[in-house]
Amino acid sequence: MLEGKVALVTGGSRGIGRAIALELADEGADIIINYLRHRSAAQKTAEEIREKGRRVHTIRANVGEPEKIKAMFNEIASIFGHLDILVNNAASGVARSAMELDERGWDWTMDINARAFLLCAQHAVKLMEGRGGKMVAISSLGSRLAWPVYTGVGVSKAALEALTRYLAIELAPYNIAVNAIAAAAVQTEALDIYKPAEMLTETWQTTPAGRMVQPEDVAKLVAFLCRDESFMIRGQTIIIDGGFSIAPLIT
Amino acid sequence: MATEDIVRDIVTRITRKDTSQFTSTATFKDFEADSLDIVQILVALEDEFDIEILDEELQNITNMGGFVAYIDGKITEKG
Numbered sequence: 001m002l003e004g005k006v007a008l009v010t011g012g013s014r015g016i017g018r019a020i021a022l023e024l025a026d027e028g029a030d031i032i033i034n035y036l037r038h039r040s041a042a043q044k045t046a047e048e049i050r051e052k053g054r055r056v057h058t059i060r061a062n063v064g065e066p067e068k069i070k071a072m073f074n075e076i077a078s079i080f081g082h083l084d085i086l087v088n089n090a091a092s093g094v095a096r097s098a099m100e101l102d103e104r105g106w107d108w109t110m111d112i113n114a115r116a117f118l119l120c121a122q123h124a125v126k127l128m129e130g131r132g133g134k135m136v137a138i139s140s141l142g143s144r145l146a147w148p149v150y151t152g153v154g155v156s157k158a159a160l161e162a163l164t165r166y167l168a169i170e171l172a173p174y175n176i177a178v179n180a181i182a183a184a185a186v187q188t189e190a191l192d193i194y195k196p197a198e199m200l201t202e203t204w205q206t207t208p209a210g211r212m213v214q215p216e217d218v219a220k221l222v223a224f225l226c227r228d229e230s231f232m233i234r235g236q237t238i239i240i241d242g243g244f245s246i247a248p249l250i251t
Numbered sequence: 252m253a254t255e256d257i258v259r260d261i262v263t264r265i266t267r268k269d270t271s272q273f274t275s276t277a278t279f280k281d282f283e284a285d286s287l288d289i290v291q292i293l294v295a296l297e298d299e300f301d302i303e304i305l306d307e308e309l310q311n312i313t314n315m316g317g318f319v320a321y322i323d324g325k326i327t328e329k330g
Contacts, residue, residue: 037294039303062294094287105287 001227003028006080010034010063010120011090013042016138016186019215020087020222021045022052027223030055032076034090036062055080063090063116064108073123083127085226088117088137088160093153101151113156114163121167125174132175134226137164138218139182139237141245157182161237168235179225179233184241186213209242254300254326255319261295262315275316300326 007024011017012033021031022045031049035042035058042058049056059075061068076083092112094105117137124135139161142154161180168178184207221240224230239245259273266282279289293304302325312318 037290037297037304040305092290094285108287108291 001027002085002223005029005084005226006032006076006082007085007087007226008032008034008076008083008120008124009087009089010116011036012087013038013045013058016183016215016218017087017089018045019219020089020138022048023216023219023223024085024087024226025049025052025054025056027227028054029085029226030080032056032080033058034061034063034072036060036090062112063120064092064111066119069116069119069123073120073127077127081127082131083124084131084133086120086124086133086135087222087226088120088135090116091138091153091156093150093156095149096151097149098151100149105152109152110156110159113153114159117160117163117167121171121178125171125176128174128176133177135167135171135176135178136222136225137161137178137180138222139164139180141182141184141239141241143182143237145245164237165235172234177225177231177234179230179235180237181218181221181225182237182239182241183213183218184239184244186215186218206247207242207244208247211242213240213242254323257299258296258315258319258322261299262292265291265295273315275314275319277315278313296322300329302326302329 002024005028007029009017009021009031012021013035021033025031031054033042033046033056039060046056046058057079059072061072063069090112093109096105121135124133137160139157140153142150143157143161147154164178164180171178217240221238225233259270262282263270263273266284266288268282272281297304300322304325308321312321
């Protein structure tokens with residue numbers, strides 16, 4: 001369903017990004033995996049995609065740095081010539097409360113989680129010119145709930161969701177659809193930083209669907225938003241949480 | 252420039268500490284390095300030497316001497 005499409009997944013080496021890269025490849029897309037620190041994991045994911053018969057390329061770049069983003073898109077342009085799908089998934093942050101969060105932690109988090117989407121979108125539009133495209137930003141329920149020590153990331157995700165709406169309107173005339181996905185706590189390694197085991201138990205116990213969100217759940221929703229059947233969905237943040245956010249008191 | 256000099260420059264630049272504090276027995280704790288400092292140090296070293304630093308391999312390293320030796324090992328491994 002995505003045959004012949006070229007997709008960039010930022011933070012695509014592990015966790016949710018990896019699942020998205022694999023899912024889009026399953027649907028026929030060629031994949032560019034952006035990563036920062038986990039080269040071996042990126043290569044392993046790339047190998048899995050290659051085995052599916054898709055083209056795949058890995059690019060190391062800190063999306064918190066504008067020059068690195070520019071270089072990444074130059075590399076994509078020279079290798080693939082165009083881009084059809086941008087999945088803004090890369091995220092980072094410091095586990096601090098609002099009173100503990102300093103300027104460096106704020107800037108680091110906002111640059112990687114929110115500003116990167118703006119800059120990636122600006123570059124991606126040039127590679128989508130004349131063919132249209134899809135952009136999907138991976139957000140989090142922390143954009144609207146207040147989780148302990150999640151301040152910086154939560155605020156950056158709120159910015160990401162707002163940016164999604166602005167981009168959706170501005171890019172609609174170019175046949176580019178922009179949406180976001182806000183997941184509840186997803187079972188990945190990254191979660192260990194923010195939530196101790198007992199909180200995770202509490203999360204799935206209070207999830208009406210009876211389990212936590214898995215990376216593959218998010219990946220399948222991304223794939224849907226990248227297909228033409230989602231054409232009329234624009235600028236939305238779709239919550240995927242098994243009902244967690246609307247039934248917080250169920251135990 | 253020797254590996255130790257580059258590691259020292261990066262660690263002191265990112266933690267904003269005096270380079271004289273960088274001895275082989277010093278620890279990240281001595282530099283009051285927080286989690287963001289450490290991530291930025293690791294990214295800078297990966298950039299500088301084109302290596303991959305695995306977090307799990309850092310668990311048993313106790314001081315800067317060991318850290319420099321680990322980085323040297325990664326550079327050698329890369330060939």
